[in-house]
Amino acid sequence: MSYDKTIAQAARTELERRRSQAEKTARQNLEGFLSNCPRAKEISRELAKNSAGAARAVLSGGNVHEELEQRKKLGLALREEYEELLKAHGLTRHDIEPRYSCSECRDTGFVDGRMCGCHRALRRSIAYRQLSAGLPLEQCTFQSFLLDYYEGDPAAKKRMKEILDTCRKYAENLRPRSSNLLFWGGTGLGKTHLSLAIANAAIEKGFGVVYGSAQKFALAIEKERFSREDSVGTANSLKECDLLILDDLGVEFSSPYSDAAIYDVVNERLMAERPTIISTNLDPSGLEKRYGERFASRIVGGYALMRFKGRDVRVQKLNR
Structure with a gap:
């Protein structure tokens, strides 16, 4: 179905609003959590250091397998602690990650360069409302x-x-x-x-x-x-x-x-x-x-x- 420029623009504006709102809410939840839980902020830094250490271990040679296994265990332990801290603050992982209206396109309107079904449905809905x-x-x-x-x-x-x-x-x-x-x-x-x-x-x-x-x-x-x-x-x-x-x-x-x-x-x-x-x-x-x-x-x-x-x-x- 073809639509005029106003309908196409209205659909793009609505998708942008959905995406921005989802990301803003997740960002606010994360910032509030890290502000109220210093330990969570420390864990975030430790996870980043652990990932960097794993990359260096691969490049430096030596007993890479043993080094990676240790860092994998450390990463799992840190993530488990992080999840427990979220729970203690009444949150879940989903609360600090964007909840997009469409999980397929993440509210961009496109998947692999093709228009997503949610985008087509939104255009239809806007056209119907106008008519x-x-x-x-x-x-x-x-x-x-x-x-x-x-x-x-x-x-x-x-x-x-x-x-x-x-x-x-x-x-x-x-x-x-x-x-x-x-x-x-x-x-x-x-x-x-x-x-x-x-x-x-x-x-x-x-x-x-x-x-x-x-x-x-x-x-x-x-x-x-x-x-x-x-x-x-x-x-x-x-x-x-x-x-x-x-x-x-x-x-x-x-x-x-x-x-x-x-x-x-x-x-x-x-x-x-x-x-x-x-x-x-x-x-x-x-x-x-x-x-x-x-x-x-x-x-x-x-x-x-x-x-x-x-x-x-x-x-x-x-x-x-």
Whole structure:
């Protein structure tokens, strides 16, 4: 996946922060220990002298084996004493050595000249956060989805309770290869609310979630098509995230390129078995008119269709 310079720089900055913090903490622990335990400082010097003596023994000849064995025993004894002193001060060897977030690359981001998996994951995470920035996640939970607004229509209330229960169960059992959902129905019936409630649960589980309107993503993809700068890789982010939630499909500005790009995203995620949730005001026939038979067929065949019913909740809230 390709990213623009700001994402790459943000990832490098975060890796540097992690590495610096790990090394600073270890250094402070070691300095405090040596300051409070003079004997530990003496042992450090004795270990250095012992290592230098071993090197001289190899160079000087003589009974090298016997000399090295003696120095090995001395080194072991000194290290054992050092460990006991650490223990007496409530520390372990790990407390005076950097605890890097990634033991493979030691928070440098690279292993043997190749980008470490932690570095790639960090870049993805930053890209996902940017794509989903500004979402009212705290306001949209399953608990705050009130069925009171459907009281005037028993059939609609029954249907919306079924959808609420299904979405809650979907969120509880969310897996990397969960099924795809299509929310369709009129404006203000709770499609966005339940999409965000699922996004909340997915983020809690550690999933990489990308949420946004089809209009936002279509504009970003179109812009990157003509950009001469390094691509932010919106299309790739949409294809590769753990969970994609595509809101308000059908209201975006239509162009052959953006329509094809959205189809490509939806199709590739279906092929890769990555879960996608789409919300739209269009019914299946409306999707066919808007995007063509091929797109509608992929949706009808690969998504669980959920029709939202009732009266516009936003209007009801304003009237109250």
